[in-house]
Amino acid sequence: xxxxxxxxxxxxxxxxxxxxxxxxxxxxxxxxxxxxxxxxxxxxxxxxxxxxxxxxxxxxxxxxxxxxxxxxxxxxxxxxxxxxxxxxxxxxxxxxxxxxxxxxxxxxxxxxxxxxxxxxxxxxxxxxxxxxxxxxxxxxxxxxxxxxxxxxxxxxxxxxxxxxxxxxxxxxxxxxxxxxxxxxxxxxxxxxxxxxxxxxxxxxxxxxxxxxxxxxxxxxxxxxxxxxxxxxxxxxxxxxxxxx
Numbered sequence: 001x002x003x004x005x006x007x008x009x010x011x012x013x014x015x016x017x018x019x020x021x022x023x024x025x026x027x028x029x030x031x032x033x034x035x036x037x038x039x040x041x042x043x044x045x046x047x048x049x050x051x052x053x054x055x056x057x058x059x060x061x062x063x064x065x066x067x068x069x070x071x072x073x074x075x076x077x078x079x080x081x082x083x084x085x086x087x088x089x090x091x092x093x094x095x096x097x098x099x100x101x102x103x104x105x106x107x108x109x110x111x112x113x114x115x116x117x118x119x120x121x122x123x124x125x126x127x128x129x130x131x132x133x134x135x136x137x138x139x140x141x142x143x144x145x146x147x148x149x150x151x152x153x154x155x156x157x158x159x160x161x162x163x164x165x166x167x168x169x170x171x172x173x174x175x176x177x178x179x180x181x182x183x184x185x186x187x188x189x190x191x192x193x194x195x196x197x198x199x200x201x202x203x204x205x206x207x208x209x210x211x212x213x214x215x216x217x218x219x220x221x222x223x224x225x226x227x228x229x230x231x232x233x234x235x236x237x238x239x240x241x242x243x244x
Contacts, residue, residue, distance in 0.1 A: 001114065002045060005031045006038040006064065007053040007078065012099060016051055016078075019106045035059035039067045047073050049113045051097075054079040062130060071122045074113035088132035090190055092125045093143040093150065121150045128152055142190070144170060144180045151178045155194055159221065161187050161204040173209070197240050199229040207241055 003020065007013050013031050020027050030045055032038040035056045042050065042064070050073050052061040065071060077089060080099040089096040095109050128141045142158075144151040153172060162169045163184035170178040170187075180187070188198050195207045199219060209222045217234070218226045229237050 002028045002047040004047040004050045008056045035064050038064045049074045051076050076109050088129050091142050092129035124152050144178050159209045163202045
């Protein structure tokens with residue numbers, strides 16, 4: 001198994017090397033201390049797993065990824081700060097570890113990487129990640145995990161999310177339906193601050209698609225669909241709609 005560590009701080013490299021030590025001869029390890037070294041080295045060794053620091057002197061791990069012709073490896077970011085970036089990782093479904101790296105978190109991330117759980121569609125998931133970190137006013141996107149892989153959607157195109165036990169059905173403005181292998185609570189937390197509101201145990205809706213609220217307890221969406229708003233959430237719902 002070829003493993004690469006990309007970090008501009010030697011003590012951080014040493015810490016990850018120590019965590020990898022129990023794997024002994026199973027790991028063929030390479031370390032790179034700068035973005036320039038990483039771009040050249042990763043393209044040459046074709047690693048299976050890469051631990052990538054977010055900040056690399058004046059450059060970032062994202063600069064490295066953008067410069068690689070192939071991203072066919074399992075990727076785990078490491079970072080000591082930047083809360084906005086942590087949120088971006090969640091939207092993209094790319095794994096990350098907070099520094100100083102905890103042994104149990106490391107073991108869990110490495111196991112997933114070895115099983116190639118997070119390797120599929122990495123190129124597209126990196127694009128989702130960059131859409132949240134970029135300062136450009138581009139639509140923010142989200143990775144939707146399913147049993148078959150990932151779907152990639154603009155958040156502004158999501159009309160509503162509907163619970164189905166441990167799954168969630170996501171409906172978009174073009175009339176399509178996507179089924180994600182995550183609970184509605186996961187999406188409620190993920191989409192917090194994106195003008196989504198949970199009107200009922202089963203429904204999370206994009207407030208931009210609400211046309212009216214009726215005193216009989218139903219909200220009407222732009223496509224004509226009526227959805228029940230629970231009594232205890234009615235006041236907060238009306239308040240949030242009024243902010244738009």
